[in-house]
Amino acid sequence: MHYLFEPGFFSSAPVGIAFVIGAVSAIVSAIVGVFTVMRGQSFAGHALTDVATTGGSGAFFFNLSPLVGFLGAGVLGAGAMESVGVDRLRGRDVATGIVLGFATGLAALFLYLDTTKSASTGVSQQILFGSIFTLDPSTIPLVVVMSVITLGVLALIYRPLLLSSISPDLAAARGISVRVIGILFMLALAVSVGLSSIAVGSLLSTALLIGPAATALRVTRNLHSALIVASVMGVVVTWVGIILAYDSFYWFTSSQGLPVSFFIVALIFLAYLLSGLPGVRRRTASPTAAAPAHSLERAAG
Amino acid sequence: MFSGFMVNAWLIGSIVAVVAGVLGFFVVMRGSAFAAHAIPNGAFAGAAGANLIGVNPLVGLGVFSLAAALGIAKLSRRGRADAVTALALVMMLALGAAFLSQSTEYEPAIFSLLFGEILGVSTSQLWPVIALGAVCVIAVAVLYRPLLLTSIAPDIAAARGLRPERLEVIFLIILACATTMTVPVVGALLIFTLMIGPPAAARCFSDRALVAMGLSVLIALTTIWAALACSFTTNWPVGFYVGAYSAAWFVIGRLYVVWRRAYGRSRRRRSAVSKDVALIAP
Numbered sequence: 001m002h003y004l005f006e007p008g009f010f011s012s013a014p015v016g017i018a019f020v021i022g023a024v025s026a027i028v029s030a031i032v033g034v035f036t037v038m039r040g041q042s043f044a045g046h047a048l049t050d051v052a053t054t055g056g057s058g059a060f061f062f063n064l065s066p067l068v069g070f071l072g073a074g075v076l077g078a079g080a081m082e083s084v085g086v087d088r089l090r091g092r093d094v095a096t097g098i099v100l101g102f103a104t105g106l107a108a109l110f111l112y113l114d115t116t117k118s119a120s121t122g123v124s125q126q127i128l129f130g131s132i133f134t135l136d137p138s139t140i141p142l143v144v145v146m147s148v149i150t151l152g153v154l155a156l157i158y159r160p161l162l163l164s165s166i167s168p169d170l171a172a173a174r175g176i177s178v179r180v181i182g183i184l185f186m187l188a189l190a191v192s193v194g195l196s197s198i199a200v201g202s203l204l205s206t207a208l209l210i211g212p213a214a215t216a217l218r219v220t221r222n223l224h225s226a227l228i229v230a231s232v233m234g235v236v237v238t239w240v241g242i243i244l245a246y247d248s249f250y251w252f253t254s255s256q257g258l259p260v261s262f263f264i265v266a267l268i269f270l271a272y273l274l275s276g277l278p279g280v281r282r283r284t285a286s287p288t289a290a291a292p293a294h295s296l297e298r299a300a301g
Numbered sequence: 302m303f304s305g306f307m308v309n310a311w312l313i314g315s316i317v318a319v320v321a322g323v324l325g326f327f328v329v330m331r332g333s334a335f336a337a338h339a340i341p342n343g344a345f346a347g348a349a350g351a352n353l354i355g356v357n358p359l360v361g362l363g364v365f366s367l368a369a370a371l372g373i374a375k376l377s378r379r380g381r382a383d384a385v386t387a388l389a390l391v392m393m394l395a396l397g398a399a400f401l402s403q404s405t406e407y408e409p410a411i412f413s414l415l416f417g418e419i420l421g422v423s424t425s426q427l428w429p430v431i432a433l434g435a436v437c438v439i440a441v442a443v444l445y446r447p448l449l450l451t452s453i454a455p456d457i458a459a460a461r462g463l464r465p466e467r468l469e470v471i472f473l474i475i476l477a478c479a480t481t482m483t484v485p486v487v488g489a490l491l492i493f494t495l496m497i498g499p500p501a502a503a504r505c506f507s508d509r510a511l512v513a514m515g516l517s518v519l520i521a522l523t524t525i526w527a528a529l530a531c532s533f534t535t536n537w538p539v540g541f542y543v544g545a546y547s548a549a550w551f552v553i554g555r556l557y558v559v560w561r562r563a564y565g566r567s568r569r570r571r572s573a574v575s576k577d578v579a580l581i582a583p
Contacts (some may be wrong), residue, residue, distance in 0.1 A: 042383035043335040046390070084555065093351045094501045097334035099549045100492030105544015108490065203398065209392040214384040248423050265395035272388055276379055 016032045016136060018260070020243050025196040026208050026234030028147045031211030032259065034226050035185060043093060045189060045209050047100040049202040051077035052194040057110040060061055066198060067139060071146075075195035077103060078186040128251045143195050146292045150192045157184055162223065203261050208234050211268035218275045237267040307533065309422040313430060314525040317483050319436045320361050322503075322518030323441050325471065325496035327422055329504060330452040335383055336473060338476035338571060339390035340369045341480040341489035348485075353404045359429070359481065366480040367391060368539025370473035378466060417488025419534070419539055426486060440475050448472060449510055450526050495521050498547025505554030521551050 036045045055073020059066050062154050077099050084095035084289035154161070164178045196205040216230035241264030249257035328337045344366035351361025357575040369389055369438035376385040390398035441448065451465040458465055483492045 037381060037384050040381065040383055042381070042387045043338075046335075046387050049337075069463040075331045077512070087405070093334045094329055094497060097338065097493070097497035098501060098548050100338065101490075101497055101543045102548040105492040105494065105541045108538040108540035108544070112541075170484075203391055203394050206387055210384050213380065214388065218380070257402070259395075259398045262395045262399040262402075265391050269388055269392045272380075276376075 005207075015242065015246060017140070019096045019239060021140060021143065021199050022238040022242060023173055023235045024147055025199045025204075025237045026212070027231045028151060028192050029196050029205065029208035030212045030230035030234040031151060032189055033211075034188060034211040034216065034223070034230050035154070035161060035165060035210060037217055040184070041189070042210050042214075043094045044078075044186070045193060046076050046206045047081075047096050047103075048077055048190050048193040049197045049205045050100055050107070051103040052197045053202050054083075054107040054110065055194075056198065057107060057114060061110050061113055067142065070198045071191060073103070074190035074197075076185060078164045078190035078291075082183050082186050098207075114250055131160040142201055146195055148219065150188050150195070151186065153188050157181055161185055201261060203265060207261075207265045207268050208238070209267075211272060212237070215268075215275045218272075233271060235266050236270070241267055241293070307420075307529075309427065310419050310529055311423060311526075313422050313427060313486055314529055316430055316434050316578075317487050317492065318525045319518055320437050320479055321492060321495035322482070322499055322521035323438055323514060325500035325521070326477065326503070326510075326517045327441065327452060328476070328496050329500040330449070331469075331472065332471070334475070334497055335386045336370075336373055337476060338493045339373070339386050339393075340366050340473070341478055341484050341492050342412055343390050343393030343397075344367050344480050344484060345489055346400060346476075347395045349397045349404070353400050362484055363477075363481040365393060366484075367474065370477040371470070372468075374470040374473050377469075393578065407578035408423060417486060417491050417540060419487050419491075419529070422486050430482045430486060433478055434463060436480075437475055437479045440471075440478075444468070444471065477492035489541060491543050494540075494544050494547050495524065498551050499524055501553035502547075502550035505551075505558045523552045524550065532578040 013125040033045070052070045052074040055071075056066050056077075057069075058064075058073065059069025079094075080099045080280050084091070086096075149227035154185055160171065160176045160181050161184075163174065164181045168178045171181075193209065194207055196208060200208070212234040213226075215233060216226040217263060220229050221224040234247055244263040245257060245260040250262075251257070308414075325337075328334060347361035347363070347365025348358040349361070350365070351358045373382070373386050373389050373438045376389070379464045417468075447458065447463050447468055450461070451463055478494065500513075500517040500519035502520055503513045506516055509511045522543050524543060524546045527546055528539050531537070531542045532539040
């Protein structure tokens with residue numbers, strides 16, 4: 001026991017908070033992520049973290065609550081990406097890129113203005129990675145409630161979302177407004193990404209959104225098991241990552257530990273690589289056939 | 302505004318704009334925006350690693366951007382390209398975070414790798430940029446037709462004996478080369494913005510490949526020049542103006558498309574596909 005959990009692990013308050021908030025973020029990200037990967041919107045999912053973080057630094061400048069900044073910028077960014085309204089995949093890619101470029105430009109401005117306002121250090125690291133150990137405990141209940149609401153919205157539009165992700169034509173033929181469902185999903189994505197950016201940082205936000213989902217979709221046969229596998233994997237890598245990071249303070253004589261995000265991302269990357277090994281992958285002809293025929297039948301029936 | 306340290310800024314800005322305009326045209330055509338974001342952004346981790354072990358940061362940038370390009374191309378064959386790109390990006394950033402945690406006093410250096418220090422370019426930094434920039438533009442010129450054909454109609458390209466996967470690898474390597482040269486001087490974020498906004502706007506103005514590419518270079522040049530001038534006057538960061546002007550050009554381009562669809566009688570309406578095919582025959 002002693003070798004796995006270094007002294008003081010269980011009595012540390014930040015570690016306890018990180019365990020809870022990390023698990024909540026991992027589950028919400030994994031569930032939203034499965035749809036994000038299926039719909040081919042990984043780029044948007046990543047770009048929205050940068051947009052949300054820009055909002056965070058903007059909120060700091062205007063003395064607003066960070067949560068308002070993160071969520072507001074995310075929703076605005078998602079709206080801007082959708083309003084270009086390009087149906088083709090390539091056009092969507094460009095719209096996302098334009099919004100991302102504009103947001104990072106704004107981030108540069110806010111960083112500049114913030115540093116003239118107060119001598120804050122470590123801001124660019126904050127932009128790049130964020131941290132799982134810096135969440136203000138008072139915002140935790142709000143983050144959890146917003147996460148549950150996001151999942152609730154997804155549950156409400158579950159069937160039309162599934163069908164329009166798998167086959168937009170079939171969905172349209174059945175009277176589903178693919179456009180409205182797409183916009184609702186983008187809003188849910190923006191909120192969930194904003195929440196996870198503020199809770200675990202922008203780096204882990206993308207990692208937990210895409211990694212478990214992409215891995216789960218490779219090894220499972222239907223959507224339900226993909227959702228479960230992704231959530232479990234997200235929670236497990238987060239917790240193991242936190243334990244390893246805590247232990248790593250004792251690995252080096254310099255007593256400089258390695259960051260939590262490094263361990264979590266490395267575990268996710270490893271899991272994804274392993275899921276591609278022959279024998280682990282589910283046997284389907286094409287990886288683009290994300291949606292197993294099984295769940296297509298269920299959604300249609 | 303046109304003397305002292307600003308001379309180098311104008312020079313380097315113009316070179317970067319030309320390279321970004323040319324390469325960006327293919328980034329937009331091929332739908333590689335995510336890779337164009339991931340490679341420069343992740344490559345910075347290489348600079349952090351090089352700093353840690355005491356090597357020239359350019360080496361670290363080169364190694365990481367090349368590894369990113371090859372890794373994305375290799376893994377994309379057996380998985381979704383966008384998910385793979387996201388995973389490669391977070392893996393490199395996580396390595397960067399690990400390197401940074403082991404070194405100290407790197408904050409200003411990270412900031413400049415992200416947002417660039419175009420106003421502080423020394424003359425000795427000019428030559429590697431010019432050399433690598435020339436290599437990128439020449440590579441694109443040599444591969445112009447196969448790149449265009451595999452971007453627009455991979456099936457036709459394959460039927461003519463071209464291999465789209467191999468060209469994708471080559472294209473990503475060219476991107477990595479451009480990244481290595483530009484990240485230290487203009488930053489990872491600025492180069493990405495220049496590679497998306499101006500070419501996307503240019504495509505709205507013309508269906509012809511060469512015209513669109515020329516326009517893309519012109520728009521990128523005006524963007525960086527205007528950004529430098531504004532930044533010099535207001536003291537605000539160059540990156541902000543580049544992001545804002547690129548987005549503005551794109552909005553103008555989209556408005557032009559809408560206007561032409563509504564009032565333009567001289568041109569026949571073309572479907573999205575035939576517009577792409579028209580690009581093959583410039």
